[in-house]
Amino acid sequence: MKTLAIHKLGNNKGAPRVYLEGAQLKRAKFDQGKRFEVNVSVENSMVAIRLADSGSRVVSKKQTGGQEIPVIDINSHQALSIFEGLASVRVIIKDSEIFILPLSTEVKKRRREQSLKQAIESKVVTVGSLSHGGGVLSHAIHEGLAKSGLKSKLAFANDIRPELLDQAFVHNDAWDEDTMYLGLPLQELAYDTYAMARLPEVNIAELGLPCTGASLSGRAKNHLSMAEAHPDVGHLIAPALAVIARANPACIVFENVTQYANTASMHILRWQLRDMGYVVHETVLEGEDFNCIEHRSRLCMVAVTEGVDFDFESLVKPLKVSRQLSEIMEDVPDNDTNWSPMTYLKDKEIRDKAAGKGFAMNIVTEKSAYVGTIGKGYSKRRSTEPMIRNKSNPDLLRLLTIKEHAAVKGIPEKLVIGMGMTIGHELLGQSIVYDPFVEVGRAVGESLKQFSKTPTVNESIIKFQIEPQLDLLAAA
Numbered sequence: 001m002k003t004l005a006i007h008k009l010g011n012n013k014g015a016p017r018v019y020l021e022g023a024q025l026k027r028a029k030f031d032q033g034k035r036f037e038v039n040v041s042v043e044n045s046m047v048a049i050r051l052a053d054s055g056s057r058v059v060s061k062k063q064t065g066g067q068e069i070p071v072i073d074i075n076s077h078q079a080l081s082i083f084e085g086l087a088s089v090r091v092i093i094k095d096s097e098i099f100i101l102p103l104s105t106e107v108k109k110r111r112r113e114q115s116l117k118q119a120i121e122s123k124v125v126t127v128g129s130l131s132h133g134g135g136v137l138s139h140a141i142h143e144g145l146a147k148s149g150l151k152s153k154l155a156f157a158n159d160i161r162p163e164l165l166d167q168a169f170v171h172n173d174a175w176d177e178d179t180m181y182l183g184l185p186l187q188e189l190a191y192d193t194y195a196m197a198r199l200p201e202v203n204i205a206e207l208g209l210p211c212t213g214a215s216l217s218g219r220a221k222n223h224l225s226m227a228e229a230h231p232d233v234g235h236l237i238a239p240a241l242a243v244i245a246r247a248n249p250a251c252i253v254f255e256n257v258t259q260y261a262n263t264a265s266m267h268i269l270r271w272q273l274r275d276m277g278y279v280v281h282e283t284v285l286e287g288e289d290f291n292c293i294e295h296r297s298r299l300c301m302v303a304v305t306e307g308v309d310f311d312f313e314s315l316v317k318p319l320k321v322s323r324q325l326s327e328i329m330e331d332v333p334d335n336d337t338n339w340s341p342m343t344y345l346k347d348k349e350i351r352d353k354a355a356g357k358g359f360a361m362n363i364v365t366e367k368s369a370y371v372g373t374i375g376k377g378y379s380k381r382r383s384t385e386p387m388i389r390n391k392s393n394p395d396l397l398r399l400l401t402i403k404e405h406a407a408v409k410g411i412p413e414k415l416v417i418g419m420g421m422t423i424g425h426e427l428l429g430q431s432i433v434y435d436p437f438v439e440v441g442r443a444v445g446e447s448l449k450q451f452s453k454t455p456t457v458n459e460s461i462i463k464f465q466i467e468p469q470l471d472l473l474a475a476a
Contacts, residue, residue, distance in 0.1 A: 003093035016080035032061040049098040120452035130207035135168035142174040144441015156180035190239030205249040237265035287433035326366035328407035376429035410434035
């Protein structure tokens with residue numbers, strides 16, 4: 001290959017037109033006056049132009065800057081109708097050969113449309129998960145899709161922590177025996193040629209990149225000027241987009257802390273997905289709106305391939321009900337070691353107040369209607385996260401148990417069965433409030449089902465895989 005460029009697919013006299021001129025033609029031996037032939041391969045969605053002494057067409061010329069330059073002007077329904085509906089095409093120039101093809105983004109868009117329609121017809125959609133953790137988001141989307149009448153199959157799950165993947169493999173029924181276990185850093189996966197070559201395309205991708213650099217506490221603790229300055233997770237949008245491009249989903253569900261909406265990474269995600277043929281929708285989901293005891297806010301983005309009609313307004317919120325922490329509390333005896341006066345935190349509160357700091361202990365009781373956000377480091381007994389006050393002895397406080405922590409988020413207890421305090425609270429604290437994302441999964445399922453009823457545009461563009469076509473070019 002000497003040249004690869006994108007050219008506008010124009011229209012002249014009511015017929016599609018590709019107009020080529022200049023030094024790149026001359027470089028490939030397409031000089032003025034030479035004859036060539038045009039061959040159309042509908043099967044491969046490709047037009048091949050080859051020099052041939054007996055060709056029916058001739059390279060013409062034009063004057064530019066006092067010099068003659070070669071021109072090839074293809075203006076024909078017969079030659080270019082396979083590109084119907086496209087605004088631009090790829091042009092690959094080799095010695096004595098020129099190939100006109102649809103853009104890779106168009107090919108992928110049409111292929112994911114076709115794959116989705118086939119999946120909807122079979123009532124089984126495939127899902128890929130990045131930054132999977134214990135798979136709480138995966139499980140919520142799995143449940144939501146089921147409510148829309150679609151079965152989902154988790155094709156692959158990636159996380160940097162194999163112990164969380166192990167937990168999900170055993171206890172998360174979004175998994176099955178065929179789920180690909182990818183226990184390595186996302187940035188390593190994206191540049192692992194072996195893994196990426198075997199990564200399947202999926203209908204839906206879901207992910208929640210680490211929020212350490214974007215959250216208020218994370219930025220303050222790490223003294224970051226921006227989320228992307230975090231040395232471990234600030235760059236993860238780049239490998240995430242690389243994997244998304246490979247998996248080619250028709251829908252992407254992304255969640256994070258609300259502050260992530262204003263990061264450079266989120267801007268990159270929005271505009272890159274747009275250029276890949278997606279329409280991006282965003283909202284903030286509130287646990288309170290879905291009767292979750294934990295009033296947790298999460299940014300949610302749903303990006304759908306062009307043509308899919310999705311709207312967050314279609315989410316159905318439940319009737320408001322009054323709740324109390326007592327509904328989900330376990331019976332923890334007064335002599336249990338989890339109870340503590342936590343004197344050091346009470347002393348810290350007094351010092352902070354005297355110093356004019358806004359940090360105060362977050363103490364709740366069995367009658368509390370809600371609790372605030374519980375984060376990944378909850379087991380460290382941080383003063384600003386909820387502590388339950390003992391009913392019999394008000395001086396004693398304790399953390400929520402793992403079971404209680406799951407319950408205030410609405411997360412099924414089975415997802416954290418057998419987990420210790422530290423890792424269990426980490427899994428839950430970096431997760432979502434469950435019910436809002438179940439509803440997102442249902443709404444996504446309904447939108448995808450509706451899209452499957454629309455006619456396919458120009459099926460010739462989706463009759464091939466990109467790789468075999470490029471192999472064909474290499475052999476040409």
